[in-house]
Amino acid sequence: MAPPRALSEFVAEANEVLETLAHDVAVLDAQRGREPEPELLNAIFRAAHSLKGLSGMFGQERISSLAHHLEDVLDALRLGKVLASDPLLDAILEGVDVLTLMLREAAGDAPSEDTGRRAASLAEAFARLASGGQVGAADVLDEVGIDPAVRSVFTEYEEHRLRENVKKGVALWKVRAVFSLEDFDQRLAALNATLKPLGEVISTLPSSQPGDDASIAFDLIFGSARPLAEIEQAVAGVATVAQLTEKPVPPSAPRPEAAPRKPAPRLELSDVSSPELSAWPLSSGSSGTTSSPSGVMQGAEPSLRSLAQTVRVDIGRLDALMNTIGELLTVRANINRLAEVARQAGATPLPKLWAQELQKESRALERRLDELQGAVLDVRMVPLGQVFDKLARLMRRLVRQSGKDVHFEVSGGDVELDKLIVEELSDPLMHLLRNALDHGVEAPDRRIAQGKDARGVIRLTAQQLGNKVQIEVGDDGAGMDETRIRQVAIERGLATHEATEELERRELLNLVFLPGFSTRKDVSELSGRGVGLDVVKTNLARLSGLIDIDSRRGEGTRFVLTLPLTLAIIRALIVAVGDRSFAVPLNSVTEIVSVKPAELRTIERREVIEVRGQTLPFVRLARVFGLREATNDRHFVVIIGFAQERFGLAVDALLGQEDIVTKPLGGRLKAVPGIAGATELGDRRAVLVLDVGALLEELKRPQVAVG
Amino acid sequence: MARARFDQLLERFFYRPEEPVGAWLELAPEIAEAVEDLEELPEEFLAFELSTETYAVPIGAVREILKVPVVTSVPRVAEHVLGVMNIRGEMLPLYDLKQRLHLETAPPRVTGPSDVPREARVVLLKDPEGDAGILVDLVRGVVRLPLSKLEPAPAMGGERRAVAGLGRKDGELYILLDVEQALA
Numbered sequence: 001m002a003p004p005r006a007l008s009e010f011v012a013e014a015n016e017v018l019e020t021l022a023h024d025v026a027v028l029d030a031q032r033g034r035e036p037e038p039e040l041l042n043a044i045f046r047a048a049h050s051l052k053g054l055s056g057m058f059g060q061e062r063i064s065s066l067a068h069h070l071e072d073v074l075d076a077l078r079l080g081k082v083l084a085s086d087p088l089l090d091a092i093l094e095g096v097d098v099l100t101l102m103l104r105e106a107a108g109d110a111p112s113e114d115t116g117r118r119a120a121s122l123a124e125a126f127a128r129l130a131s132g133g134q135v136g137a138a139d140v141l142d143e144v145g146i147d148p149a150v151r152s153v154f155t156e157y158e159e160h161r162l163r164e165n166v167k168k169g170v171a172l173w174k175v176r177a178v179f180s181l182e183d184f185d186q187r188l189a190a191l192n193a194t195l196k197p198l199g200e201v202i203s204t205l206p207s208s209q210p211g212d213d214a215s216i217a218f219d220l221i222f223g224s225a226r227p228l229a230e231i232e233q234a235v236a237g238v239a240t241v242a243q244l245t246e247k248p249v250p251p252s253a254p255r256p257e258a259a260p261r262k263p264a265p266r267l268e269l270s271d272v273s274s275p276e277l278s279a280w281p282l283s284s285g286s287s288g289t290t291s292s293p294s295g296v297m298q299g300a301e302p303s304l305r306s307l308a309q310t311v312r313v314d315i316g317r318l319d320a321l322m323n324t325i326g327e328l329l330t331v332r333a334n335i336n337r338l339a340e341v342a343r344q345a346g347a348t349p350l351p352k353l354w355a356q357e358l359q360k361e362s363r364a365l366e367r368r369l370d371e372l373q374g375a376v377l378d379v380r381m382v383p384l385g386q387v388f389d390k391l392a393r394l395m396r397r398l399v400r401q402s403g404k405d406v407h408f409e410v411s412g413g414d415v416e417l418d419k420l421i422v423e424e425l426s427d428p429l430m431h432l433l434r435n436a437l438d439h440g441v442e443a444p445d446r447r448i449a450q451g452k453d454a455r456g457v458i459r460l461t462a463q464q465l466g467n468k469v470q471i472e473v474g475d476d477g478a479g480m481d482e483t484r485i486r487q488v489a490i491e492r493g494l495a496t497h498e499a500t501e502e503l504e505r506r507e508l509l510n511l512v513f514l515p516g517f518s519t520r521k522d523v524s525e526l527s528g529r530g531v532g533l534d535v536v537k538t539n540l541a542r543l544s545g546l547i548d549i550d551s552r553r554g555e556g557t558r559f560v561l562t563l564p565l566t567l568a569i570i571r572a573l574i575v576a577v578g579d580r581s582f583a584v585p586l587n588s589v590t591e592i593v594s595v596k597p598a599e600l601r602t603i604e605r606r607e608v609i610e611v612r613g614q615t616l617p618f619v620r621l622a623r624v625f626g627l628r629e630a631t632n633d634r635h636f637v638v639i640i641g642f643a644q645e646r647f648g649l650a651v652d653a654l655l656g657q658e659d660i661v662t663k664p665l666g667g668r669l670k671a672v673p674g675i676a677g678a679t680e681l682g683d684r685r686a687v688l689v690l691d692v693g694a695l696l697e698e699l700k701r702p703q704v705a706v707g
Numbered sequence: 708m709a710r711a712r713f714d715q716l717l718e719r720f721f722y723r724p725e726e727p728v729g730a731w732l733e734l735a736p737e738i739a740e741a742v743e744d745l746e747e748l749p750e751e752f753l754a755f756e757l758s759t760e761t762y763a764v765p766i767g768a769v770r771e772i773l774k775v776p777v778v779t780s781v782p783r784v785a786e787h788v789l790g791v792m793n794i795r796g797e798m799l800p801l802y803d804l805k806q807r808l809h810l811e812t813a814p815p816r817v818t819g820p821s822d823v824p825r826e827a828r829v830v831l832l833k834d835p836e837g838d839a840g841i842l843v844d845l846v847r848g849v850v851r852l853p854l855s856k857l858e859p860a861p862a863m864g865g866e867r868r869a870v871a872g873l874g875r876k877d878g879e880l881y882i883l884l885d886v887e888q889a890l891a
Contacts, residue, residue, distance in 0.1 A: 323796050580780070625782035663798045665781065665791055668837045668890065672783055678791050678798040686779040686793040 010058040011107040012312055014051060018103060019386070021047035022096045026389040029089060029396060030410075038161060038200070041078040044092075048074055051099070062111065063102050066119050069126040070095045076130040080160045090400070091125045093393055098122055158203040158221070165200065165223035172202075173231060175220040177239035184216050187238075191220065194234055199224025315419055318380055322569070325373050326661050330684060332369060336362045377566050380420070384462050384471070385413030387426045391460065395433055402437055405444050405455045412462030417469055418566040421543050425471070425563075428536040432473040432559050433458065435533070440477030440557050450554065452476070467565050468587065474558040480551040482508050492517060509549045510645070513537045541693035543567060544585055546641075572660045572689065574681070575638060575651040577622045578630060583660055583679055583689040584649070590641040592654065596634050609648050611639060617647040617699055624674065624695065640692045647699060649692075662689045674698065750854055752874070754847035754881055755830060758810040762843075763850060763874065763881040770831040770838055772846055777819040789817050792829070792840060801829060801840040802890055808869060817842060832886050839890050852876055857883070 024044045028036055052067035073092065076082045098118050105111045154162065165172060175195065179187045188204070195201050203221040221244060224231055232241050339362060342355035388410050399406045417425075441447075441456030448454050459474045482505060489495040489511045500508065511517060515534040540547050544564050551557040564570060564587050572583040573592075593611055600607050600618060607618040616639065622629045630652050637648040660679035665672060676691035752763035753772075773794070778801055780790040787806040791798045805811045817823055829840040852874035860870040860882075869889040874881040 327796055627782065663796070665798055665800065668834075668839055669781060669784060669788065669791070669800050672781055674783065675781065678779065678793070680793045680796065683777075684793055685777045686791045686798055688779060688781060688791075 007058070007106070010054065010060065011103060014054055014060075014063070014103050014106075017047055017051045017054065018096070018099055019389075021051065022100070022393065023385065023389050025092055025096050026392045028084075029093060029392065032084075032086070032089060036077070036084050038078065038164075041074065045071065045074040045078055060102075060106055062116070062119065063099060063106065066095065066099060066102065066123060069123045069130075070099070073126045073130045078160075079156055080164060082129060087125075088129050090396075091122060091129060093396055094118070095122055095126070097393060097397075154203060154221075161200065161202045162221070162223070165202065168225075170199065170223045170225045171228075172244040173222045173224060173228075174242045174244045175222050175231070175235060175239045176217060176242065177220070177235070178215050178217045180215050182214075184218075188218060191235065191238055194238070195220065195222055195224075195231075198222075198226050198231060198234060313379070315380070318376060321376050322373070322661060325369060325376065326680070328369055329366070329373075330680065332362055332365050335365075373569065377418075377569065380418050380566065381416040382419045382422050383413060384415050384417055384422060384425075384469075387422055387429065388413040388460060388462075390426065391429055391433060394430065395437070395458070398434065398437055403443075404437065404441055406437060406441055407455055407457050409457060409459045410461070411459075412471075415462040415464050415469055416565075417563065420567055421545075421563055424539060424543055425561075428539045428561070429460070429471070429473065431532060431536045433460065436473060436475040436477065436557070440475035440479075442478050464565075469563050469565060471561040471563065472558055473561075474556060476556040479553040479555055479557055480509060480512070480549075481553070485509065485511055488517065489514070509551055512549075513547075537693075541691070544570065544587060546588070567662075569659050569661055572658055572679070573638065574655040574658055574687065575621070575636070575649075576653040576655055577625070577627055577651050580627065581655060581681075581685075581687050582621065582651075583658070583662075583687050584638055584640070584692065585676075585689065586657065588640050588692045589638055590646065591639045593637050593639060593648070594634050595637055595648075597632070609637060611637075611648065614646070618650060619647055619695070619699060620650045621690075622650075622652075624698075640696070645696055645700070647696060649695070660687075660689065750851055752850050752852055752881065752883070753830065754850045755828070755843035756845040756847060757805055757808070757843060760810065761847065761879060761881055762804075762884050763852070764830070764832065764884050764886055766849060768832050768834075768886050770833045773829040773831060773840070775817070775820045775823050775827050775829055775842065778817055780816065780818060789842060794831070794840075799831065799838055799840055801842060804841050804843075804884075804889060807889060832890070834886060834890060836887075836890075841889070850876060850881065852881060852883075 021044060024040055024047065028040055028044060031037070031040075048067050048071040052064055052071055055061075055063035055067060070092065073082070073088065077084060077088065082088060098115060101115045102111075102119065105115060162172065175191075177188070177191055192201055192204075200223045201220055202223055205219045205221065206216060220239070222231075222241075228241060228243075235241065336359060339355045339358040342351055343359065392408065392410050395408045399408065436458045441458065442450070442452075444454040447456065457476045459472065461474075462469060462471045464470075485508055486495075486500045489500060490497055494511065494514050494517060495503075500511075503511075512533045513536075517534065537547055540561060540563075544567065546562045548560040548562070549557065550560065571586040573586050573589055575582055575584055591611075593609075595609050600609060601615075602608065603615075607620075608615050609618045610616075618637070620629060620635075621627075632652060635650040636652070636654050637650050638654075639646060639648050658679075658681060660681075662677040662679055664677050665675065674691055674695050676689045676694075678686040678688050681687050751766040753766050753769050754761055754763045756762070776792045776794070778790040778792055781788065781800075787803045789801040789803050792801050801817075803817070823842070824844065826845045828843055828846050830843055830846070831838060831840045853876065854874075857872045857874050859872055869885055869891075871883040871885040874883055
């Protein structure tokens with residue numbers, strides 16, 4: 001057994017490789033039906049290969065074995081021996097899932113039999129897929145006529161790429177360049193970069209005809225549909241271009257000579273058990289010193305280096321760092337205050353000047369601290385793609401199981417969010433996507449009957465809007481059925497018949513977020529939606545996020561999630577009730593108004609105010625928290641927008657805005673309704689942070705509930 | 708239930724390493740092993756005053772002793788929760804045991820140093836459910852209590868569950884607190 005330290009290193013590193021793998025496989029999956037990009041296949045192949053090597057090194061036999069099978073299949077795929085068929089892609093997706101599971105089990109959980117079974121059947125499937133389905137065709141390379149001596153130096157992969165190019169009717173060229181030994185690597189790379197936009201560099205062979213001792217010549221085997229003149233112009237002064245094939249163009253070009261070249265020993269890419277492969281030479285012409293344009297060489301070295309230039313950091317350490325910065329900001333505020341006092345009180349000019357200097361320095365300190373804070377926040381940001389990739393894989397499987405025809409579109413994976421938020425998002429998003437599939441998109445026949453495309457669409461998109469991120473889960477399905485929602489709400493005793501009669505469509509839709517609106521076992525009988533949506537809402541509220549529904553009968557449903565970029569620091573409005581202060585997260589504040597007591601109205605004895613023609617509930621914070629109410633000649637009303645609802649929160653005074661870090665109340669006071677936590681302000685006092693979502697829930701509960 | 712809990716605690720208090728136990732062992736050689744198995748025992752207590760009574764908690768349960776900081780009261784929590792304190796960036800609740808133990812019915816709300824006498828302190832207790840502070844009138848210091856002489860609290864009603872036992876030394880009565888129960 002590897003010592004724990006080594007194990008944790010393995011898990012971390014393998015996780016990284018697996019994430020890369022999963023990402024690329026997701027891209028591959030998205031291109032289903034098209035011919036896979038060779039670069040992409042190579043990248044996936046390399047990742048599988050690294051994973052195999054890595055897990056083998058750490059004695060993780062289960063992972064190593066499955067990765068090996070995966071690698072075989074990918075190798076066959078990339079060599080064109082098998083086609084990227086649906087079953088094959090499905091097996092690869094499943095492979096990524098099982099590998100992820102196995103890694104998790106290696107990290108701590110006990111190996112489960114289920115995973116073992118899945119792996120075993122997968123290994124079988126891989127073996128079948130890798131060997132079967134030979135793409136039998138006459139060798140096109142024979143037809144175009146390439147010197148057998150030249151052909152003999154190609155690797156199987158290179159030969160496959162040649163064949164693919166010929167099949168596409170792309171002309172093959174030999175680009176010869178002579179570089180000085182001193183800088184040939186950079187210049188070769190530059191040449192590759194020049195050629196890449198024009199076509200595919202299939203192989204780089206050190207040439208048999210070096211110019212002199214101080215230089216080295218290369219033949220780049222290049223497939224391009226562009227006219228010769230264009231290629232020649234692109235590489236003018238660097239290289240010469242010649243036709244590689246004898247046909248269809250007459251062999252006017254000088255025949256390449258297969259003179260002996262320095263054979264570079266190279267590792268077998270994989271031990272594919274195909275006899276065909278073992279017939280190919282182990283050594284190829286590619287020199288080990290050149291950077292291989294096809295990317296095969298990197299795969300050949302089971303690299304021990306990490307794939308990325310990154311440092312993995314426990315998020316807890318970043319939190320600690322944030323805390324320290326917060327403390328420093330407090331210290332700075334104190335220094336500033338002292339300086340201010342000294343400046344005001346200083347009777348003699350000297351301390352006065354000195355205090356001014358101190359204040360200046362203190363401001364500089366603040367700016368630097370702000371930068372530091374920003375930098376730490378930046379470190380916490382990760383792309384949403386981390387979650388989107390996983391969701392895409394899961395959706396692929398769910399769609400298959402559902403028997404519905406659904407196109408799953410994902411975009412905005414590059415939008416970055418705080419790591420903690422991204423992690424917490426996967427469950428709510430999963431929920432919404434599952435709902436869209438189960439209850440949103442109709443069965444194909446029903447869709448056709450309604451004049452829609454038989455294939456449904458589920459979209460997962462993200463975009464950044466200022467300091468917020470909006471994530472949308474949408475479908476083009478049946479939309480929500482208000483009548484059904486009303487019925488269920490009454491059945492469940494969540495609302496009275498009378499109450500629902502008065503609700504507008506929008507409010508009615510929001511009933512699905514009520515706890516107990518729907519339970520798992522109702523999935524089949526519910527034509528609408530609402531499976532555990534209360535959980536989604538709660539999860540989002542914890543992230544200071546909002547959720548909005550937009551649903552049209554027959555056209556589909558959209559859930560729009562709005563999230564802050566980071567939870568670590570939020571901007572808050574500090575308000576006062578009597579002598580107590582509270583912090584209200586600014587992202588939920590839509591505006592602040594001032595009303596006179598005479599302007600208040602009541603509806604069924606509940607106070608309301610009118611803001612821009614809209615009547616909103618008026619909630620006195622003092623009353624909510626049982627504090628003494630001051631008699632004000634006017635109320636400051638903070639208009640809180642949460643999800644689709646808005647209400648006015650009356651306070652005695654507004655004290656200003658602050659950047660705050662919300663901390664949980666000590667372990668024993670976890671669940672105080674209406675309080676999200678506490679934060680410290682400049683004077684070190686703890687100030688309670690309001691949980692506006694919870695306050696809103698309270699506000700609504702007595703209205704709709706109790707029949 | 709409470710009784711069983713007391714017995715358990717008393718059992719732990721009962722043995723002092725430096726106490727001569729030879730005589731016992733002769734009487735009951737089979738317990739010799741069991742005695743060795745016992746972990747390091749709490750025998751030092753932090754004693755403090757609440758109203759007119761003297762209470763004590765095992766010294767191992769004390770995280771630190773603080774001057775009373777600014778306390779932010781929290782709405783909608785139990786009466787005996789005075790609020791939260793900001794202890795070097797950490798938010799910790801402060802409990803008023805006088806209410807919890809029914810020593811006083813309606814003590815004045817404490818919001819900061821100005822509301823309490825100069826000697827008052829906050830004793831921060833370590834607890835698996837989350838550390839918490841208790842407000843005490845005066846810290847007496849560390850006492851070593853002869854564990855063999857601990858007695859159960861007499862059944863008189865009230866919040867006896869929070870009392871683990873009674874200890875006597877030099878004519879003083881120390882009420883041993885069960886931290887977990889006292890903060891519940």
